Amino acid sequence: MALKLLHGLLGSIESDIADNEDQEKTLALRSIPIHRVGTRENLFLDADREMTMLLALVCFALVFSAQEWRAGIYGTVLWFTGLYLLRKAAKYDAKLRHVYLRHIRYARYYPARSTPFRVNTPNQGRQYR
Template sequence: MSIRTVPIRRAGNRDNLFMGGDRELVMLSGLISGALVFSAQEMKAFVVGVVLWLAALTLLRIMAKSDPKMRHVYLRQRRYRPYYPARSTPFRVNGPAEEKQFR
């Protein structure tokens, strides 16, 4: 009897990209650029909005090509504290009261 193999389909394991960049960031940059264009209703604002969106799309494509999950890694890294003190347990209380005990 042979071992059963189950194929892993590529569509279910692919990163969620839109136009080559992270889906949420591409749509957010498009929304901001569109809001700029439609709120000002001038030719200068149209040019600035299109240039802003194309520049953001280019940067987001480069970011997604480097690592498709870079946004998630950055957001997780921002939650880390800058310093983690050495402690034996999370329930230990470090403070001036303990220092007086040992003197």
């Protein structure tokens, strides 16, 4: 009798474990691959694309507008030096140009206000400069 009861308890525990395994299989999180092409920065010659194109345009204009050996040497030196610096900047942070452009748009001082509609007097702003 006790053996039948023990066998019944073990059987119900095994079926509970099997039910939990089935639930885990159905509740498993779905993984979606994120492709690198959608998240990579837009780089050209390992530097910021727009800055590299601008540097190439300036060097090209310098070399071919002057049409001298000296201008050709200056343009070549400018190209390699500028590309080296742009690559170092992109290696540090690929969005460095965007961060800098956002930084220069910020005001030098933002006065503390209780609401966006509060207007501070000029004396209040001057005390923090």
